[in-house]
Amino acid sequence: MKKVYIKAFPEYSIVYDDLLVSREGGPGPGDVVKVFHKNGKFIGSGFYNPHSKIGIRIFSFEDEDFDYSYIKKSLIRAYNYRKNLGFENSYRMIYSEVDNMPGLIVDKYGDGFVFQVFSIGIEIRKNLIIQALKELFDPIFIYEKSTGHLRKMENLPYISKLVYGEIPKDYTIKINDIKFKFFVGQKTSLFLDQSENYLKLLKYAKDGFKILDAFCYVGGFGLHFLKNYNVEVVFLDISETSLDILRENLRLNGIEKGYQIVNADIFDYLKNAKEKFDFIILDPPAFTRSKQKLENALRAYDRLHRLAISLLKEDGFLATFSCSFYVSQEHLLESIKKVSKNTNFVVLEKLYQSKDHPWTLKFAESLYLKGFLLKRFFH
Numbered sequence: 405m406k407k408v409y410i411k412a413f414p415e416y417s418i419v420y421d422d423l424l425v426s427r428e429g430g431p432g433p434g435d436v437v438k439v440f441h442k443n444g445k446f447i448g449s450g451f452y453n454p455h456s457k458i459g460i461r462i463f464s465f466e467d468e469d470f471d472y473s474y475i476k477k478s479l480i481r482a483y484n485y486r487k488n489l490g491f492e493n494s495y496r497m498i499y500s501e502v503d504n505m506p507g508l509i510v511d512k513y514g515d516g517f518v519f520q521v522f523s524i525g526i527e528i529r530k531n532l533i534i535q536a537l538k539e540l541f542d543p544i545f546i547y548e549k550s551t552g553h554l555r556k557m558e559n560l561p562y563i564s565k566l567v568y569g570e571i572p573k574d575y576t577i578k579i580n581d582i583k584f585k586f587f588v589g590q591k592t593s594l595f596l597d598q599s600e601n602y603l604k605l606l607k608y609a610k611d612g613f614k615i616l617d618a619f620c621y622v623g624g625f626g627l628h629f630l631k632n633y634n635v636e637v638v639f640l641d642i643s644e645t646s647l648d649i650l651r652e653n654l655r656l657n658g659i660e661k662g663y664q665i666v667n668a669d670i671f672d673y674l675k676n677a678k679e680k681f682d683f684i685i686l687d688p689p690a691f692t693r694s695k696q697k698l699e700n701a702l703r704a705y706d707r708l709h710r711l712a713i714s715l716l717k718e719d720g721f722l723a724t725f726s727c728s729f730y731v732s733q734e735h736l737l738e739s740i741k742k743v744s745k746n747t748n749f750v751v752l753e754k755l756y757q758s759k760d761h762p763w764t765l766k767f768a769e770s771l772y773l774k775g776f777l778l779k780r781f782f783h
C-alpha cells in the first residue's frame with residue numbers, strides 16, 4: 405500500500421505539497437495513496453502528484469480505491485442529486501471535489517457529455533470514466549475539452565477532441581425552455597452555472613423594457629427575456645464567434661425582432677452609449693485568477709459599475725456578477741456603494757451559481773459565482 409504522511413489536517417480535500425512529510429511504497433504521479441497525519445491518524449484516500457503545488461487531492465475520507473466501481477458509484481450519486489433537484493436536459497453532472505472526483509468536470513448537454521480533466525489522477529484513469537459514462541448513460545457522444553489554466557498548473561497538455569460517438573449536425577440542447585446550439589466554445593460549451601439566474605431575473609422584467617445583456621456570450625440572459633416579454637435587448641460581446649452562435653440561437657427560438665447585436669469592448673460601448681436602460685446585466689469573465697491581481701480586478705469593477713450606473717434609468721435594475729473566487733460578494737457591494745455617489749440601491753436578490761454546481765460548506769472554494777440583483781432606489 406502506498407502511503408503519505410502529512411504534518412497538519414487539511415481544510416478539506418486539497419493538500420499542498422509543503423504539508424507532505426514522508427512517503428511509503430514509492431508513489432508515482434497519479435497513484436492512489438492513503439493519507440495519514442504524521443501522528444498516525446488516517447485521513448483519506450487521494451491522488452498523489454509530485455509535480456504540482458497540490459501534492460495530494462483527496463477523493464474520499466474512507467479507505468477506498470479509485471476503481472471502476474468507485475467511479476460508477478460516484479457518477480450515479482451525482483446524477484441522482486441533480487435529478488432530484490429537477491435538472492433535466494443540460495447541467496453540470498460532476499463538479500470535481502464536490503462530487504468526490506477531484507480534477508474532473510462532466511457537463512451533460514442533452515444526450516451527450518463534455519468532460520474536462522485537471523488532475524493527473526483522473527488523467528490516467530479517464531478511459532474508465534468514458535467507459536462508465538457509456539455503460540450508465542448510453543450517450544450519443546463524449547467530448548474531451550481539457551483546456552484552461554488548471555490544466556497548466558498540473559503540468560498537463562491541452563486536449564480538445566471527440567472521444568466517442570458523433571455530434572449530430574445542428575445539435576441543439578435546452579436550458580429551461582430555451583434552445584441553444586451546441587458548439588465547443590468557452591468552458592465546456594455554455595455557462596451552465598447561470599441557468600437558475602436566467603429564471604430569477606426574468607420575474608422582474610416588464611413589457612417595454614430596454615435591456616443590456618453585456619458580456620452576453622451566446623445570449624443566455626437576453627434570450628430568456630425576449631422569449632417571455634415584449635422587450636428590446638442589446639446583446640454585447642467582444643467575441644464575434646459567440647455572437648454568430650447567438651444569431652443561430654435567436655433563429656432556433658423563433659425570435660425575429662426586439663434585439664440589437666453589438667460586437668465591442670464593453671468599456672468602449674458604455675462610454676459612448678447615448679440610450680438608457682431599464683435593466684443591465686454585467687456577467688464579466690474572471691477579472692483575476694490570483695489574489696495578487698485582486699486590486700486590478702476591483703478597479704475594473706469600479707469602472708464597469710460607474711459606467712453602467714450612468715446608463716441606468718431612474719428605477720432601473722442592475723445585475724452584477726463575479727465568477728472569480730477572489731472577488732467576493734462584499735467586494736461587489738463595496739464597489740457599487742463607492743461609485744454610486746448620487747444614487748441609492750436596494751438589494752433584491754443575492755445570486756449564486758446554479759445548484760448543479762453544488763456549493764458545499766466544507767469546501768469553501770466550491771462557491772465561485774456570486775452576484776446581486778439591485779434596483780435604483782430613492783435616497
Ligand SMILES: C[S@@+](CC[C@H](N)C(=O)[O-])C[C@H]1O[C@@H](n2cnc3c(N)ncnc32)[C@H](O)[C@@H]1O
Binds near residue numbers: 618668669
Ligand atoms: C462569463 S461569460 C458571460 C456568460 C453569459 N452571460 C451567459 O450566460 O452565457 C463572459 C463573456 O464576456 C466576454 N468578454 C470578455 N471581455 C469582454 C469585454 N471587454 N467586453 C465585452 N465582452 C467581453 C467573453 O467573450 C464572454 O463571452
